[in-house]
Amino acid sequence: MKNLCRAAIAAAILAFGSPAVAQDHPGQYDRADIELGARLYGAQCVGCHGPMGDQIAGVDLRRGQFKTAISDDDLTRVLATGRPDAGMPAFATFQPREVTGVIAFIRAGFEAGGSAVKVGDPGRGRTLFTGKGGCVACHRADGTGARTAPDLSGIGTVRSAGALQRILLDPATNLMPANRGVRAVTRDGKTVRGRRLNEDTYTVQLIDDQERLVSLVKADLRSLEIVSTSAMQPASKTLEAAEIADVIAYLLSLKGAP
DSSP states (O other): OHHHHHHHHHHHHHHHOOOOOOOSSTTEEOHHHHHHHHHHIIIIIHHHHOTTSOOSTTOBTTTTBOSSOOSHHHHHHHHHHOBGGGTBOOOTTOOHHHHHHHHHHHHTTTOTTSOEEOOOOHHHHHHHHHTTTOGGGTOEETTEEOSSSOOOTTGGGTOOHHHHHHHHHOTTTTOOGGGOEEEEEETTSOEEEEEEEEEOSSEEEEEETTSOEEEEEGGGEEEEEEOOSOSOOOGGGTSOHHHHHHHHHHHHHOOOOO
């Protein structure tokens, strides 16, 4: 069985194998790192973790679900020290490039030809989220921040590192329909802007740009428009690539109420 698993991964490497290319943009691992990690995983890790990384209870490497690790530094420490209590040996003989490769392959979701997002430090990310990044001006997370944009307190359970990076770098393109803003104009000409919370045949409920709950009767409106643009600016305008990686780590750590 172990040989078959290794053969399957080797076949995947051959299928995706292409000349190494540079990362898509800062904040991602190089394709060569991912391909190296695929080979190392097939040789060293698949026997315990399985070909899809979900053979250990409570761990799903392909989906980025770990018992304690969040950041890439956390994964580096686990590889260096192992988990003796769980029967995982230390890989102290791995060279830095090999450690990077294994982490890159995991972050790529086990796709040797995919892309892999670097995940930084959640503590630094929280500081950036509440400070330099200005995220709390609209978003709420972990009990802090405004409510004019979606609450992110449980975002780590529903979004991958790659999805979070895409949203941060290009919020307009990656804005989910449910999170689009609303512009309503009443019959007397008053304009109300906000985030839609609920809507039925006759009414729509919003939280407006002053964080007030507003309920509108559709029959009293002159117009009701879903805004397709995003008020959120690309994170690259205010943050460096390493800082974006830290914010991603913080968002991944947000699992909501226990």
